[in-house]
Amino acid sequence: MRGQIRGLNMAEKNIQDxxxxxxxxxxxxxxxxxxxxxxxxxxxxGSNDTLTNSDRSQLQLEITQLNNEINRISSNTHxxxxxxxNVLPEEILDNTQLNDNYKVKWEQNYALTNITxxxxxxxxxxxxxxxxxxxxxxxxxxxxxxxxxxxTADIIETTDGGYAMLVNNIDLNATDNNKxxxxxxxxxxxxxxxxxxxxxxxxxxxxxxETKDGSFLVxxxxxxxxxxxxxxxxxxxxxxxxxxxxxxxxxSDKYAxxxxxxxx
Numbered sequence: 001m002r003g004q005i006r007g008l009n010m011a012e013k014n015i016q017d018x019x020x021x022x023x024x025x026x027x028x029x030x031x032x033x034x035x036x037x038x039x040x041x042x043x044x045x046g047s048n049d050t051l052t053n054s055d056r057s058q059l060q061l062e063i064t065q066l067n068n069e070i071n072r073i074s075s076n077t078h079x080x081x082x083x084x085x086n087v088l089p090e091e092i093l094d095n096t097q098l099n100d101n102y103k104v105k106w107e108q109n110y111a112l113t114n115i116t117x118x119x120x121x122x123x124x125x126x127x128x129x130x131x132x133x134x135x136x137x138x139x140x141x142x143x144x145x146x147x148x149x150x151x152t153a154d155i156i157e158t159t160d161g162g163y164a165m166l167v168n169n170i171d172l173n174a175t176d177n178n179k180x181x182x183x184x185x186x187x188x189x190x191x192x193x194x195x196x197x198x199x200x201x202x203x204x205x206x207x208x209x210e211t212k213d214g215s216f217l218v219x220x221x222x223x224x225x226x227x228x229x230x231x232x233x234x235x236x237x238x239x240x241x242x243x244x245x246x247x248x249x250x251x252s253d254k255y256a257x258x259x260x261x262x263x264x
Contacts, residue, residue, distance in 0.1 A: 222246035
């Protein structure tokens with residue numbers, strides 16, 4: 001019990017330290033905000049045609065001093081020796097110690113979503129409708145584009161060493177049975193099969209996971225008569241749709257409207 005109390009006391013202290021760090025950064029940012037407001041006032045004042053060149057030189061001198069003050073605040077705002085507003089990428093890569101066990105390994109700029117880690121330590125994710133695999137050093141290893149009017153929503157590594165890619169068909173003429181597509185790839189990214197969510201009103205797929213028995217669970221958005229509701233579908237390891245449901249609002253009642261019912 002005493003050990004638990006000491007642990008809780010230390011957790012409280014850690015939280016207070018975090019709050020103090022945020023308050024320190026907030027105070028510095030408030031100062032910068034005030035300086036920027038003054039700089040804006042000077043810029044508007046400088047547009048006055050009644051001012052002489054000498055007047056504008058004085059305004060520019062003050063703006064320069066304000067810029068220097070922002071740089072000073074940025075350089076000198078620290079908490080326990082940690083720079084809060086002026087961290088260079090080199091410092092992140094070379095010096096940042098996140099805690100006793102983890103360090104930043106690399107830094108790259110990618111607009112990836114639905115990010116997961118692959119078994120080899122790389123990164124899987126989605127950007128601009130394509131699936132990407134990043135190497136352990138952050139460099140692109142490969143990408144897969146599903147096809148015309150198709151946009152990748154999610155990609156995962158499967159237990160057989162391949163990949164499962166969830167794809168949305170954005171073609172306005174696409175039928176309900178061809179809007180959400182699950183594509184299975186082997187380890188070399190060759191397509192093994194593809195199957196569409198069918199038997200209900202499909203709108204968009206968001207995520208796919210592999211279950212312990214090797215089947216695939218797809219989560220997304222479907223529709224009742226009026227509303228956009230939760231969609232769930234299950235596919236076997238060979239791509240056969242086992243279950244497809246839409247639930248949420250009365251309009252999605254599978255018994256009342258005959259849509260979204262389980263199919264085998």
